[in-house]
Amino acid sequence: MSPEHLVAKVFGLHPSDVTDATSNQNTPEWDSLGHVTLIMEVEGHFGVSFSTEEVLVLTSVEVLKRALAERGITW
Amino acid sequence: MTETTNGVTKAFDRLGFHHVGLACTDLDAEERVFAALGYVREGPDFEDPAQGVRGRFLVGAGPRLELLSELPTGTVLGPWLRKGVKMYHVAYEAADLAAADIAVTGLGAKRVVAPVPAVAFGGRCIAFYMMPNGFLLELIEAPAVPAWSSAADLLATAARRAIEEPRRLLSALAVLDPDACFRSIAAGALTGLSREAVTSILATALSQIRPDMTAEELDTAAVALNAHADAVPRDELAQAIATLPSERVQMCLGTVLHAQLERQPTHPGLLRAAAALAIGAGETDRAHTLLTRLGLADPTPATAAFVSTTRGRLPASAGLQTRVALLSSYTVAQLTPFVDLMCRSLGLVPEIYVAPFNSWAREMVDERAGLRGFSPHVTFLSVAVDDLIPGLVGSLTPKELTAAGEEALGRVVAAVQQFRTWSREPLVVHGFHSAFQDPAGVRAGREHLSRSQWLGELNAQLAERLRALPSCFMLDMADLLSRVDSGADAAKMRHLAAIRLPAGVLPEVARAYARYIAPRMGLTRKCVVVDLDNTLWGGIIGEDGPHGIRLGHSAPGSEYVEFQQFLATLPQRGIILAVNSKNNFDDAIQVIQHHEAMVLRDDAFSALRINWLPKPENMVSIAEELGIGVESFVFVDDNPKERQLMRHALPQILTVEMPRDPALYRATLEALPELQTLEVTGEDRSRVGQYRAKREREQMRMNMASLEEYLHSLGVRVAIAPCSEANLSRVAQLFQRTNQFNVTTRRHDAPLLAQRMTDPGWRLYTLRAGDRFSDHGLVAIAIARLDVSAWTIESFLMSCRVISYGIETALLAVIAEDALAHGATRLCGEFVPTKKNQPARDLYERHGLVMRETIDGVQQWERSLAPVSISFPAWITRDPNVA
Numbered sequence: 001m002s003p004e005h006l007v008a009k010v011f012g013l014h015p016s017d018v019t020d021a022t023s024n025q026n027t028p029e030w031d032s033l034g035h036v037t038l039i040m041e042v043e044g045h046f047g048v049s050f051s052t053e054e055v056l057v058l059t060s061v062e063v064l065k066r067a068l069a070e071r072g073i074t075w
Numbered sequence: 076m077t078e079t080t081n082g083v084t085k086a087f088d089r090l091g092f093h094h095v096g097l098a099c100t101d102l103d104a105e106e107r108v109f110a111a112l113g114y115v116r117e118g119p120d121f122e123d124p125a126q127g128v129r130g131r132f133l134v135g136a137g138p139r140l141e142l143l144s145e146l147p148t149g150t151v152l153g154p155w156l157r158k159g160v161k162m163y164h165v166a167y168e169a170a171d172l173a174a175a176d177i178a179v180t181g182l183g184a185k186r187v188v189a190p191v192p193a194v195a196f197g198g199r200c201i202a203f204y205m206m207p208n209g210f211l212l213e214l215i216e217a218p219a220v221p222a223w224s225s226a227a228d229l230l231a232t233a234a235r236r237a238i239e240e241p242r243r244l245l246s247a248l249a250v251l252d253p254d255a256c257f258r259s260i261a262a263g264a265l266t267g268l269s270r271e272a273v274t275s276i277l278a279t280a281l282s283q284i285r286p287d288m289t290a291e292e293l294d295t296a297a298v299a300l301n302a303h304a305d306a307v308p309r310d311e312l313a314q315a316i317a318t319l320p321s322e323r324v325q326m327c328l329g330t331v332l333h334a335q336l337e338r339q340p341t342h343p344g345l346l347r348a349a350a351a352l353a354i355g356a357g358e359t360d361r362a363h364t365l366l367t368r369l370g371l372a373d374p375t376p377a378t379a380a381f382v383s384t385t386r387g388r389l390p391a392s393a394g395l396q397t398r399v400a401l402l403s404s405y406t407v408a409q410l411t412p413f414v415d416l417m418c419r420s421l422g423l424v425p426e427i428y429v430a431p432f433n434s435w436a437r438e439m440v441d442e443r444a445g446l447r448g449f450s451p452h453v454t455f456l457s458v459a460v461d462d463l464i465p466g467l468v469g470s471l472t473p474k475e476l477t478a479a480g481e482e483a484l485g486r487v488v489a490a491v492q493q494f495r496t497w498s499r500e501p502l503v504v505h506g507f508h509s510a511f512q513d514p515a516g517v518r519a520g521r522e523h524l525s526r527s528q529w530l531g532e533l534n535a536q537l538a539e540r541l542r543a544l545p546s547c548f549m550l551d552m553a554d555l556l557s558r559v560d561s562g563a564d565a566a567k568m569r570h571l572a573a574i575r576l577p578a579g580v581l582p583e584v585a586r587a588y589a590r591y592i593a594p595r596m597g598l599t600r601k602c603v604v605v606d607l608d609n610t611l612w613g614g615i616i617g618e619d620g621p622h623g624i625r626l627g628h629s630a631p632g633s634e635y636v637e638f639q640q641f642l643a644t645l646p647q648r649g650i651i652l653a654v655n656s657k658n659n660f661d662d663a664i665q666v667i668q669h670h671e672a673m674v675l676r677d678d679a680f681s682a683l684r685i686n687w688l689p690k691p692e693n694m695v696s697i698a699e700e701l702g703i704g705v706e707s708f709v710f711v712d713d714n715p716k717e718r719q720l721m722r723h724a725l726p727q728i729l730t731v732e733m734p735r736d737p738a739l740y741r742a743t744l745e746a747l748p749e750l751q752t753l754e755v756t757g758e759d760r761s762r763v764g765q766y767r768a769k770r771e772r773e774q775m776r777m778n779m780a781s782l783e784e785y786l787h788s789l790g791v792r793v794a795i796a797p798c799s800e801a802n803l804s805r806v807a808q809l810f811q812r813t814n815q816f817n818v819t820t821r822r823h824d825a826p827l828l829a830q831r832m833t834d835p836g837w838r839l840y841t842l843r844a845g846d847r848f849s850d851h852g853l854v855a856i857a858i859a860r861l862d863v864s865a866w867t868i869e870s871f872l873m874s875c876r877v878i879s880y881g882i883e884t885a886l887l888a889v890i891a892e893d894a895l896a897h898g899a900t901r902l903c904g905e906f907v908p909t910k911k912n913q914p915a916r917d918l919y920e921r922h923g924l925v926m927r928e929t930i931d932g933v934q935q936w937e938r939s940l941a942p943v944s945i946s947f948p949a950w951i952t953r954d955p956n957v958a
Contacts, residue, residue: 005317009347010377012384015317016286029384033408036572040564041377052570 002075003065006045010038023060035059046073087169087178093215094132094139096164098155102131105142109133114140123194126151130195141166141195164203166213172200175214183207190216245276253283254292260299273306281311286318293319293327300331309335313344321355324348343373347381354389363392363419370416374582376409383412394424397596399588400451401427402435404462406573413585421593421748433462439490447497453595454494455550455588457505458487459575460530470514473523480533483507488540495544501753503591504541506534506552510565510575546753548591555583586746593748600729600749601707602681603645604697607656607663609713611639611675613737616662627672634737639674641741648752653682653701655693655710660685661878687788690717691724709749713737790847791880792954795889798832798839798856805853806841809872814911816883817872818904818918819933823858836861837869838893842886843957844877850958851877855886859894865937866894867903871918878914881948887922888947891940900941906934 001009004018011029013022024030030038039055042048042064048071050058058064068075099105102120114135122129127149133140145152155163169175172190180186188203195201199216206212245264249256257280265273277300284296300307312335316324324332329352336345346369353362363386370382397418401407411427418425428449430438435458438446446454461467463483471479487504494502513519513526520528534549541547556577565577576584593599608615612635613625625632642652652675656663663685667677677683682700684693690712698705706727712718713733721730729749733740744750798806807825814820823831831837842855855873859866868890873883891902904919906926919926922945924936947953 001314005314006377008317009381012381033572034380036409036568037376037380039571040567040578041375044375052567055567055571 001045003042003061003068006041007038007061007064010034010041018061020062020065021060023062025059030059042068046071046075048073087175090175091168091217092138093166093168093213094141095162096141096143096166096211096213097161098152098163099142099144099161100156102129102142102144106131106133109135109140112136121195122146124148125191125193126188128152132195164211164213166201166215168215168217170217172202172214172216176202179204179206179212179214184212187211190214249276249280249283253280253285254288254295256280256283257292257296257299261295261302263302265303270306273303274308277303277306278308278311281308281315284315284318286320286323288319288323290323290327293323297327297331300328301334304331304334304338307331307335309339309342309345313342313348316348317344321351325352325355340368341372343369343378346372350385354385359390360392362389367416367419370412371420374413374416376412376578376581379412379416379582383415386415392424394422395596396426397423397453397592398426398428398449398451399592400430400446400449400454401457402430402438402446402454403457404433404435404459405457405575406432407457409568409572409574409578410576410581410584413581414588417582417585417589417748418592421589421596421598423592423596423598436486436490439494442497451498451500453501453503453588453592454498455503455505455591456487456491457575460507460509460533461511461575463487467509467511467526476524476529480529484533484536484540487537491541491544491547495547499546501546501548501591501595503548503550503588504537505550506537508552508556510569548753550584550587555587556580559583586748589748590746590751591753594751594753598749599752600650600709601703602651602653602697602701603642603709603711603744603750604653604655604694605642606712606714606717607654607658607666607685609737610711610733610740611635612666612670612673616658616666621662621666621670624666624670626666626670631737632672634740636672636674638737638740638744641744643674643679645750647755648750649755650750650752651681651701652679653684653697654680655684655690655697655712657687657690658685661875665875689720689724691721694721694725694728709747711740711744786881786948786950789880789950791882791951792845792957793882793885793951794843794955794957795886795953796841796843796955798828798841800829802841802853803828803832806839806856809853809856809874810870813872813874814909815875815913816878816915816918817870817909817912818868818915819870819907820909820912821870821907823870831858838866838890840886840890842873842882844880844882845954845957846880852958855882857886857890859890861894861897862899864899865901865903866890866897866899867905869905871904871915873915875914881951883918884922884945884948885951885953888945891945895940895944901937901939902945904936906936907932908934 004022005015007013007022008015008018011027011034013027013029024035036055039050039058043050046068048068050067054067058067097105106114106116112135114133117132117134117139120129120131124146127146128143128151129146131142133142143152152163155161176186176190184204184206186202187205188201190200190202192198193201193215196215199218201216202214204212204214245256245259248259256276260276260280265276268276280296280299284293288296300312312331316328316332319328332345332349332352336342336349339345346365350362350365350369353365366382366386370379399414399418401411401414407429411429414427415425428445428451430444430446434444435456438444439456460483463486464471464479466475466479491502491504507530509526509530511526515521515525519525524532530553534551534553538549541549559577559579564579568574568576568578605611608617611626613631614623616624626635627633628636645652664677664683667673667675682697684697686693690710694705694708694710698708704727705725708728710718710721710728710730711733712721712730718730718732721728729747731743731747734743803825807823807828810821810823810828828839832839838859838861840857840859841853842857844851844854851874854877856870857868857872858870860869871883871886887902894902902924904924906916906919908916919936922938924938927935927937929935
């Protein structure tokens with residue numbers, strides 16, 4: 001499952017509506033609670049762990065994908 | 076010929092890879108290695124005197140290999156072999172060898188072998204070049220483009236490939252043209268392939284489904300998928316469906332989805348897709364049910380949140396409303412979706428009140444706070460000791476710790492007492508737990524109480540203070556937390572979400588909440604009805620026999636003892652037990668009454684239905700006997716078919732989805748919210764005894780019509796024959812062993828029996844019995860003393876395994892018939908009562924004999940055989956072939 005799919009899953013969006021630009025600024029479901037939920041889902045799915053500091057800035061699909069790519073994750 | 080476009084020489088436009096050349100000393104030794112990797116020979120060996128080599132082509136998983144060894148005249152491989160270089164050239168086919176030759180030399184390559192006809196390629200030319208980078212290149216003149224005349228050959232080759240390896244061809248087709256692939260699958264292209272192969276091809280085809288596929292194309296896909304319903308890859312199906320517009324799915328793939336969901340009812344992807352479909356179709360109740368199933372199948376925060384948000388957009392579902400309040404010193408927003416979910420799984424429609432952040436004390440005390448207006452059915456209070464005593468993160472002296480603990484306890488208890496002044500509803504208080512370890516490390520507890528000992532004492536005090544108040548319960552958090560692997564996420568949750576619970580424990584906490592909510596909402600069931608075989612013991616009594624079943628103090632068998640021990644505790648909660656089993660009554664009751672490891676004896680059950688009737692029918696009759704509704708029942712059966720039948724016939728009954736492993740039976744029932752009670756009254760406890768007395772009365776009214784029907788259905792067969800040398804030892808054995816169904820318990824031995832066998836004054840009868848399931852062997856014996864006017868039963872014994880089939884009637888009827896044939900008009904019987912022969916006590920009475928007198932402790936029974944004799948049971952057939 002791609003990061004876009006996970007975002008769609010967590011926030012109940014259609015996968016085709018999720019793009020790199022999808023972020024907590026333009027997605028009402030992506031609130032602070034949703035954010036923690038999303039990060040836990042991403043961590044569990046890809047078997048990675050982000051520090052608290054990192055978690056706080058991973059607030060768009062683009063940044064999230066970049067952080068995963070930096071850890072050598074492909075999807 | 077050497078003009079370039081973007082630096083690529085056009086002469087190389089149609090360069091095609093051909094092979095890698097390997098320098099070898101022994102072709103066979105080389106081939107053995109590659110054969111182990113799956114390579115096979117492409118054709119016969121060739122010898123090229125012009126190059127001085129012998130060669131062999133291998134094909135397999137990787138590129139084609141050309142193994143070459145030197146002919147005695149050869150010289151080209153020597154240098155490579157000496158240097159230890161094995162892979163020494165790479166060959167390409169060039170459409171225009173002359174042009175390529177010019178282009179390659181133009182790059183500065185040295186022509187090692189000028190174009191020359193080669194044996195290996197049917198006389199087509201080859202050439203070798205040493206490139207400037209030391210790379211040895213071989214160019215092969217490409218074969219001419221096939222003419223129309225040879226297209227038939229190409230098609231034949233393709234067809235042959237398709238037959239030999241349809242999997243690869245269809246996988247390729249799936250990528251190139253999923254629609255064409257589905258069409259050929261729908262037409263039966265995969266028939267005869269292994270399930271794994273079908274799954275792999277379907278997975279490839281499903282991954283190619285695009286949102287713009289037409290309804291017609293999707294219909295074809297549906298036909299293809301339904302034709303291989305057992306092999307459909309469910310993850311890929313769910314993903315494919317998620318990419319399609321929901322009306323398209325509804326129209327074309329709905330049947331596929333439902334068929335797959337039936338096969339795997341807990342697949343999260345399929346449940347999600349089905350829920351989306353139900354929402355799209357406006358089927359609100361179905362959507363709610365599917366969302367609940369999804370949440371239970373995948374209890375992660377993401378899914379729980381998705382379920383709860385999606386539900387929020389739907390019209391409310393029908394059901395009993397329950398109001399649940401969550402008060403906490405920390406954020407419980409992550410917990411709320413799980414509480415909602417667990418309430419839904421009980422069939423409740425919850426309204427959840429979350430008190431404002433850290434306002435728990437005010438909410439419980441202040442009349443104007445939201446809690447009071449909400450009027451909760453159940454309230455949960457989670458106050459973290461780490462919040463009450465911020466110093467726990469660092470070091471505290473023993474004195475400080477004790478004082479802080481007392482103060483924290485006081486604050487919680489005071490709030491609870493205030494709550495009690497205005498609400499009588501149940502209140503559940505989380506036990507204290509801390510995220511921080513004792514600062515003393517391994518020395519903890521050496522000098523004074525360790526943190527965990529201190530917490531244990533604090534919790535004991537909390538429990539004691541709550542015990543003094545009505546309807547206040549403590550939730551043992553240490554127990555819950557120990558059951559999940561909290562790992563790193565406890566710390567992360569604390570810092571990011573301000574929640575003092577690890578994410579993994581959230582579903583467990585919500586499940587624990589459900590165990591208080593269910594009884595508060597009146598969902599407690601009154602009676603647990605259990606199956607016997609493979610439920611209370613391992614194995615099948617009718618097949619394995621009383622000594623073959625698994626029930627005892629070591630595994631396999633100890634799981635069942637553990638389960639029975641749990642069931643035996645249910646009466647403490649006012650919950651009664653009953654049996655509903657398909658079995659021969661006598662077989663089963665023997666185990667229940669006499670098996671040494673059996674925990675639940677006959678008197679543990681308020682009703683017994685051990686027969687061959689459909690189980691739902693038995694359920695209704697148990698309900699009538701006990702005077703309770705079927706909606707009071709929990710049904711526990713290891714057999715999925717029986718469960719399905721029960722759910723279908725009587726959906727009001729809670730039919731528990733039992734795990735396959737009997738070791739998990741106990742935990743499964745322990746976790747059931749519907750078996751929880753908040754208050755147990757004296758009346759509840761005595762209920763068990765009342766039901767038991769009622770059962771004894773009602774049993775008298777057993778339906779005789781259905782009993783006869785049952786006996787007919789058994790297809791009992793008997794073979795009655797005189798005792799013979801062949802079965803004498805078995806007969807003597809039965810005389811020694813039989814205690815229960817034995818009228819005189821005379822222990823005749825083999826010599827006496829042999830003597831009577833030939834004495835015309837006696838007749839020895841043996842009976843072998845069988846039914847439509849199995850043969851039971853020699854199970855009954857009678858000895859009659861023959862007098863002129865009367866025959867007297869001197870011995871009559873029968874194995875307990877066949878009691879209640881009417882077999883004794885069959886034997887008596889045959890004896891009476893023989894007596895009449897010999898001119899006797901009366902049948903007499905002797906009976907000696909013992910402590911054990913209760914089962915035989917009414918034998919004579921049931922067959923019309925009357926007791927005349929007792930001589931020396933031997934009862935003398937008698938009846939006339941004329942005008943009416945003893946009739947042979949209608950449900951038994953005589954069959955001399957019974958084994």
